[in-house]
Amino acid sequence: xxxxxxxxxxxxxxxxxxxxxxxxxxxxxxxxxxxxxxxxxxxxxxxxxxxxxxxxxxxxxxxxxxxxxxxxxxxxxxxxxxxxxxxxxxxxxxxxxxxxxxxxxxxxxxxxxxxxxxxxxxxxxxxxxxxxxxxxxxxxxxxxxxxxxxxxxxxxxxxxxxxxxxxxxxxxxxxxxxxxxxxxxxxxxxxxxxxxxxxxxxxxxxxxxxxxxxxxxxxxxxxxxxxxxxxxxxxxxxxxxxxxxxxxxxxxxxxxxxxxxxxxxxxxxxxxxxxxxxxxxxxxxxxxxxxxxxxxxxxxxxxxxxxxxxxxxxxxxxxxxxxxxxxxxxxxxxxxxxxxxxxxxxxxxxxxxxxxxxxxxxxxxxxxxxxxxxxxxxxxxxxxxxxxxxxxxxxxxxxxxxxxxxxxxxxxxxxxxxxxxxxxxxxxxxxxxxxxxxxxxxxxxxxxxxxxxxx
Amino acid sequence: xxxxxxxxxxxxxxxxxxxxxxxxxxxxxxxxxxxxxxxxxxxxxxxxxxxxxxxxxxxxxxxxxxxxxxxxxxxxxxxxxxxxxxxxxxxxxxxxxxxxxxxxxxxxxxxxxxxxxxxxxxxxxxxxxxxxxxxxxxxxxxxxxxxxxxxxxxxxxxxxxxxxxxxxxxxxxxxxxxxxxxxxxxxxxxxxxxxxxxxxxxxxxxxxxxxxxxxxxxxxxxxxxxxxxxxxxxxxxxxxxxxxxxxxxxxxxxxxxxxxxxxxxxxxxxxxxxxxxxxxxxxxxxxxxxxxxxxxxxxxxxxxxxxxxxxxxxxxxxxxxxxxxxxxxxxxxxxxxxxxxxxxxxxxxxxxxxxxxxxxxxxxxxxxxxxxxxxxxxxxxxxxxxxxxxxxxxxxxxxxxxxxxxxxxxxxxxxxxxxxxxxxxxxxxxxxxxxxxxxxxxxxxxxxxxxxxxx
Numbered sequence: 001x002x003x004x005x006x007x008x009x010x011x012x013x014x015x016x017x018x019x020x021x022x023x024x025x026x027x028x029x030x031x032x033x034x035x036x037x038x039x040x041x042x043x044x045x046x047x048x049x050x051x052x053x054x055x056x057x058x059x060x061x062x063x064x065x066x067x068x069x070x071x072x073x074x075x076x077x078x079x080x081x082x083x084x085x086x087x088x089x090x091x092x093x094x095x096x097x098x099x100x101x102x103x104x105x106x107x108x109x110x111x112x113x114x115x116x117x118x119x120x121x122x123x124x125x126x127x128x129x130x131x132x133x134x135x136x137x138x139x140x141x142x143x144x145x146x147x148x149x150x151x152x153x154x155x156x157x158x159x160x161x162x163x164x165x166x167x168x169x170x171x172x173x174x175x176x177x178x179x180x181x182x183x184x185x186x187x188x189x190x191x192x193x194x195x196x197x198x199x200x201x202x203x204x205x206x207x208x209x210x211x212x213x214x215x216x217x218x219x220x221x222x223x224x225x226x227x228x229x230x231x232x233x234x235x236x237x238x239x240x241x242x243x244x245x246x247x248x249x250x251x252x253x254x255x256x257x258x259x260x261x262x263x264x265x266x267x268x269x270x271x272x273x274x275x276x277x278x279x280x281x282x283x284x285x286x287x288x289x290x291x292x293x294x295x296x297x298x299x300x301x302x303x304x305x306x307x308x309x310x311x312x313x314x315x316x317x318x319x320x321x322x323x324x325x326x327x328x329x330x331x332x333x334x335x336x337x338x339x340x341x342x343x344x345x346x347x348x349x350x351x352x353x354x355x356x357x358x359x360x361x362x363x364x365x366x367x368x369x370x371x372x373x374x375x376x377x378x379x380x381x382x383x384x385x386x387x388x389x390x391x392x393x394x395x396x397x398x399x400x401x402x403x404x405x406x407x408x409x410x411x412x413x414x415x416x417x418x419x420x421x422x423x424x425x426x427x428x429x430x431x432x433x434x435x436x437x438x439x440x441x442x443x444x445x446x447x448x449x450x451x452x453x454x455x
Numbered sequence: 456x457x458x459x460x461x462x463x464x465x466x467x468x469x470x471x472x473x474x475x476x477x478x479x480x481x482x483x484x485x486x487x488x489x490x491x492x493x494x495x496x497x498x499x500x501x502x503x504x505x506x507x508x509x510x511x512x513x514x515x516x517x518x519x520x521x522x523x524x525x526x527x528x529x530x531x532x533x534x535x536x537x538x539x540x541x542x543x544x545x546x547x548x549x550x551x552x553x554x555x556x557x558x559x560x561x562x563x564x565x566x567x568x569x570x571x572x573x574x575x576x577x578x579x580x581x582x583x584x585x586x587x588x589x590x591x592x593x594x595x596x597x598x599x600x601x602x603x604x605x606x607x608x609x610x611x612x613x614x615x616x617x618x619x620x621x622x623x624x625x626x627x628x629x630x631x632x633x634x635x636x637x638x639x640x641x642x643x644x645x646x647x648x649x650x651x652x653x654x655x656x657x658x659x660x661x662x663x664x665x666x667x668x669x670x671x672x673x674x675x676x677x678x679x680x681x682x683x684x685x686x687x688x689x690x691x692x693x694x695x696x697x698x699x700x701x702x703x704x705x706x707x708x709x710x711x712x713x714x715x716x717x718x719x720x721x722x723x724x725x726x727x728x729x730x731x732x733x734x735x736x737x738x739x740x741x742x743x744x745x746x747x748x749x750x751x752x753x754x755x756x757x758x759x760x761x762x763x764x765x766x767x768x769x770x771x772x773x774x775x776x777x778x779x780x781x782x783x784x785x786x787x788x789x790x791x792x793x794x795x796x797x798x799x800x801x802x803x804x805x806x807x808x809x810x811x812x813x814x815x816x817x818x819x820x821x822x823x824x825x826x827x828x829x830x831x832x833x834x835x836x837x838x839x840x841x842x843x844x845x846x847x848x849x850x851x852x853x854x855x856x857x858x859x860x861x862x863x864x865x866x867x868x869x870x871x872x873x874x875x876x877x878x879x880x881x882x883x884x885x886x887x888x889x890x891x892x893x894x895x896x897x898x899x900x901x902x903x904x905x906x907x908x909x910x
Contacts, residue, residue, distance in 0.1 A: 101696060101797040102826075124698065146640035153637055159644065160615055175883040181793040182608055182825040183863035185601035185651040186871075186878050187905065188887045189614065192647030196640040213698050241556060243579065243668050283738050340635040342556040370637040371557075408638035416641075423641050428630040432643045434893045438886065450642065 004063050005041050008085070011053040017042040026066075026086035029073040030133075032331050032382065033415055035081030039066065042086040048166065048174065048205045054087055055203065056172035064444050067199040069110060069141030072133045074334050075413030077145065077198045077449050087203065089140050095119050096206070103211045104163065104180055109140025109204050125211045128155040131409065132323065140204050146196025148409030150248045153369030155212070157409070159195050166206030167194060170440045180208055193435075198411050199446035201439040215281045219247075220289035221312030222278045224301030225269040229253040229352075232274035233345040235299030236368035239278065240341065242295060244288045246369055248279035250319045253348060255355075255363035256376075260318055263325030268318065269302070276301065276368065277319045279312065322365050326376045333377040333384050333415075335392060337399035338408030341371035350398035351375055358391035372408035373399075397422070417452040459518050460496050463540070466508040472497040481521070481541035484528040485588075487786050487837065488870055490536030494521065497541040503621065503629065503660045509542055510658065511627035519902050522654040524565060524596030527588045529789050530868030532600065532653045532904050542658065544595050550574050551661070558666045559618065559635055564595025564659050580666045583610040586864065587778065595659050601651025603864030605703045608824030610667065612864070614650050621661030622649060625895045635663055648890075653866050654901035656894040670736045674702075675744035676767030677733040679756030680724040684708040684807075687729035688800040690754030691823035694733065695796065697750060699743045701824055703734035705774045708803060710810075710818035711831075715773055718780030723773065724757070731756065731823065732774045734767065777820050781831045788832040788839050788870075790847060792854035793863030796826035805853035806830055813846035827863035828854075852877070872907035 008016045017023075023038035040063070045051045058065045066080035068088045080086035093110035100123050107116060113134040117126050129142055130149035137147070143165070148157045164178025167190075178184065178191035194201055226232040232251050239246065252260065252275045261268050268275055276296065280288040286307060293305045306312050326332045339347045344366060351373075355362050366373040375395060377388045396406055396419050406416050406423050421429040433451045437443075463471045472478075478493035495518070500506045513520045521535035523543045535541035548565035555578050562571060568589040572581050584597055585604035592602070598620070603612045619633025622645075633639065633646035649656055681687040687706050694701065707715065707730045716723050723730060731751065735743040741762060748760045761767050781787045794802045799821060806828075810817050821828040830850060832843045851861055851874050861871050861878050876884040888906045892898070 099795075099797065101692065102795045104795070146644070148638045148640075156615075157638060159647065160611075169882070169886075173882050175880060175886065177883065179793065179860045180795040180858050181827070181860060181863065183603045183612060183793045183822075183827045184860040185603075185864060185866055186861045187867065187875055187884075188656075188890060189601070189647050189651055190883070190887065192614065192644050195647075196644055201643075213700075216698075237556065243671075245668075338634065338636040338638045340554075340557045340559070342554065367638075372636070372638045403635050405634045405636060405639040406641045408636065409640060411640055412642065420642055425630060427624070427628050428632065428645070429642075431624075431630065431893065432645065435643060435890055438889045438893055 004057065004061050007057045008041060008043060008054060011057060012043060012050045015044045015046060015050060017044060025071065026068060026080045029071050029076060029078050031074045031076050031415060032333065032384070033076035033079060035079040037082040039080035039084040039086045042088055044088050044091050046091050048168065051087065051168045051203050051205050052172045052174060054085060055168050055170060058085060058444050059171040059442065062442050062444060064447050066446050067144065067203050069138035070112065070136055072137040072141065073145060073413060074410040075407070076415045077411050077413030079414065090138065092205065098123055098125065100125060102180060105209045105211055107139055107207055107209060109138060109207065111139050113137055113139055113142055120211065121214065124214050126214055127209050128161050128212050129158045139207060143195055143204055143207060144198055145411040146409065148372060150250065150367060152367065154245050154247050159192060161210045162191060162195055162207055163210050164208035165191050165194055165204050167202040168205055169202050170442065170445050178208065196411065198413060198450050200436050200450050201445065217281065217283050218285050218307055219309055219312060220280045220285045220305065220307050221315045222289060222293055222296065222303060222305045223315045224276045224296040224303045226274050226276065226301050227270070228272055229274040229348045230345055231300050232276050233348050233368070235296050235301055236276055237342065237344065238295050238299055239292050240369065242291060244292055246278045246292065247281045248277065249369040250277045251366040251368040252319060252322065253364045255361050256322055256365050259325045259329065259363045260321045263328055264318070264321055275318065277316055326363060326378060330378045330380050331382060333388060333392065335375045335377065335395065336407045336410040337396060337404055338372040339399055339402045339404030341369065343402040343404065344368060344371055346402055347373060347399065351395065354391050354394045354398070358387065358394065360388065360391050412450045414449055417450055420450065459512065459516050462512045463496060463498060463509065466512060467498060467505050470499045470501060470505060472499060480526065481523060481535045484526050484531060484533050486529045486531050486870060487788065488531035488534060490534040492537040494535035494539040494541045497543055499543050499546050501546050503623065506542065506623045506658050506660050507627045507629060509540060510623050510625060513540060513899050514626040514897065517897050517899060519899050521901050522599065522658050524593035525567065525591055527592040527596065528600060528868060529865040530862070531870045532866050532868030534869065545593060547660065553578055553580070555580060557635060560664045560666055562594055562662055562664060564593060564662065566594050568592055568594055568597060575666065576669065579669050581669055582664050583616050583667050584613045594662060598650055598659055598662060599653055600866040601864065603827060605705065605822060607822065609700050609702050614647060616665050617646060617650055617662055618665050619663035620646050620649055620659050622657040623660055624657050625897065625900050633663065651866065653868060653905050655891050655905050656900065672736065672738050673740050673762055674764055674767060675735045675740045675760065675762050676770045677744060677748055677751065677758060677760045678770045679731045679751040679758045681729045681731065681756050682725070683727055684729040684803045685800055686755050687731050688803055688823070690751050690756055691731055692797065692799065693750050693754055694747050695824065697746060699747055701733045701747065702736045703732065704824040705732045706821040706823040707774060707777065708819045710816050711777055711820050714780045714784065714818045715776045718783055719773070719776055730773065732771055781818060781833060785833045785835050786837060788843060788847065790830045790832065790850065791827070791862045791865040792851060792859055793827040794854055794857045794859035796824065798857040798859065799823060799826055801857055802828060802854065806850065809846050809849045809853070813842065813849065815843065815846050867905045869904055872905055875905065
């Protein structure tokens with residue numbers, strides 16, 4: 001082990017950090033999960049050559065490597081433990097190219113999503129993926145998890161917004177996948193396979209991103225308070241049935257509204273109320289917003305509508321306070337199931353059933369336009385108690401029964417690996433694991449994540 | 456061999472076709488390439504169970520299986536030869552579900568793209584991929600090749616329009632990949648990996664498609680004739696630089712204009728003229744069309760603009776006559792390179808250079824909005840002459856030098872496999888081939904396609 005660290009130092013010098021603070025930080029992400037112990041070292045990579053040097057040493061010494069961006073993951077996917085090298089890409093944060101003509105940017109993985117978008121805005125461009133963590137999460141982390149966000153129903157997920165990747169393989173070789181053009185079908189789509197692979201296939205050291213032009217026109221914002229979550233979910237379904245395409249459509253259930261109300265000291269509706277927040281944009285923004293307001297009112301909603309951006313941000317602030325409100329109550333396990341959006345009302349019924357049967361409150365926010373829900377389990381202490389896992393297990397199985405999936409945008413990491421085969425089936429689980437072994441024959445890339453050892 | 460056919464007959468009865476006509480047809484696709492000899496048999500699968508039965512027999516007897524849809528491919532990807540089973544999915548053409556609420560359709564692979572869209576239209580829905588072959592090609596074939604089309608810059612490619620797949624593996628097992636929701640990151644994205652894999656990884660027997668609502672509003676069509684292809688390419692670049700997002704933007708170079716003019720007996724511009732055809736749609740269609748007309752005129756174009764759909768189809772007819780015009784001149788090798796769209800003018804320079812150096816005419820049409828070009832090599836007889844391959848080789852390498860790719864939407868098949876490693880690099884080529892071996896350890900899935908034997 002000291003030999004590994006010595007070899008790392010010989011290769012990349014003082015970018016090897018064996019300080020207690022850095023190693024301790026690398027045990028954790030934002031999920032609450034911590035690895036069993038501190039990793040051997042944190043390497044702060046400054047270049048592709050650094051990453052290649054680290055992987056060559058890891059390959060020769062069979063030392064596990066855990067790639068990390070900003071550590072904002074919610075599934076324990078980037079937590080480094082005993083005997084492992086934490087490889088931080090955070091310092092590789094250059095924007096190498098912005099091409100308005102090709103609607104392409106070439107970036108290093110450590111650039112923060114919001115910083116990239118700030119740099120793109122003067123060109124009239126943006127990169128659409130907008131995870132709630134966008135102010136603190138890196139593009140590389142967004143790619144590793146296949147991140148989503150609030151705007152996905154209209155503007156797509158990470159998988160729709162990456163054209164090519166530079167990837168260091170498990171033995172230190174570098175490959176370039178994909179294209180700089182919208183079209184390209186030369187060979188297998190390794191770009192897509194790498195997106196969401198959570199550090200198990202290779203280390204992303206560069207990305208060619210597909211950009212969009214900034215949306216012209218006004219942004220309209222609506223909120224509507226409903227007597228209960230069923231009514232709110234039905235109203236969101238009614239909105240999509242009209243053919244309107246909101247940019248944002250966020251649903252807070254009664255427990256979530258209660259938590260945020262308490263946190264902000266701002267009462268919203270009668271007890272039991274649920275809230276829907278909708279934004280429209282583009283040339284038809286105002287007309288769509290008016291039509292949506294009518295639909296929400298017909299569905300029993302108490303509607304506020306504004307065409308003013310600042311006032312719109314104030315209306316969205318209630319939704320944005322969800323995460324701090326939950327964190328103020330204790331430790332949160334933030335779940336991430338996704339169901340076909342037509343099944344949202346049933347999924348809320350299932351959440352209510354799980355709450356009753358397990359005696360836990362599960363304040364939930366949903367991206368109603370795309371069927372992705374974040375049920376929050378709140379508890380005391382650092383470890384997720386078994387009764388919470390039991391409730392989460394019940395909830396996951398309900399989502400799968402409704403044709404849904406275990407994770408819409410956070411990834412599998414450590415925390416959901418035990419349910420992976422339930423969704424994929426044993427045949428597909430083994431096929432996926434065998435594909436990962438082609439990339440990583442010695443099992444040194446983020447071992448124990450996504451693919452738990454076979455039981 | 457007779458044993459294999461006998462076993463197939465025992466399993467799927469008279470859906471095994473050993474007639475000369477069917478076997479002869481299965482040697483070919485629309486590329487002009489023919490397999491060395493007729494396959495053992497054509498199996499007309501009627502169900503997933505049929506496909507599984509065929510694959511179990513193929514697996515046990517190590518007999519190659521070539522999946523086919525309508526046989527409209529342009530790269531020799533579905534041509535079945537000596538000792539092989541041609542497995543036709545064309546008869547599996549049911550539309551199993553259309554869900555307007557979830558914007559999802561579940562279909563069998565043999566449904567023709569245009570038939571699917573005809574069935575979706577009454578629901579106000581469409582599946583966006585629109586290869587030029589859409590009237591005759593199947594959804595399964597579109598998926599197997601990762602097809603593109605005319606609308607891709609605005610509405611995406613097949614990869615953006617498929618949520619999940621039902622796939623029969625090489626040994627006959629069935630897996631289901633992907634989701635019914637926009638979001639989903641549970642495990643590796645095998646759906647994306649299978650798209651464009653040209654029958655080398657598994658047999659697609661079902662697909663969950665991501666639909667769009669039919670675009671509301673008018674469709675405006677423009678044509679503009681330019682003195683030469685450089686001017687036309689510069690004008691198309693000027694259009695994209697304005698931020699306008701045409702649905703269609705097709706560029707015919709001088710040789711293409713000459714060929715279509717001769718074919719239709721309709722003179723367009725002075726000799727040497729090139730033509731650009733543009734369509735806009737959606738709520739801003741008319742405003743965008745007016746702005747684009749001004750840009751094209753400033754670029755030296757002689758512009759026609761109509762807001763009438765029928766008149767628009769008449770303007771597009773010249774572009775649509777390209778393929779018949781080429782076919783009328785002889786056998787055509789239709790190439791499919793793609794470059795970053797900002798490099799289009801340079802790519803046209805390279806095509807002119809290749810024409811001069813190799814003494815061949817290469818009439819070319821480009822999807823100018825996404826940088827995908829179809830240079831056509833016309834020759835006499837059935838076999839591609841070596842001098843044509845030499846010119847094509849020169850052209851492929853020019854596209855790669857410009858940051859482009861060998862194939863934008865037709866696939867690799869047999870015809871482009873010898874250039875695959877040039878684009879991927881040897882490391883990635885081997886990695887891709889090894890991934891294919893995980894799916895197909897005995898090499899029975901479309902052997903010799905995409906991954907040529909190592910030289």
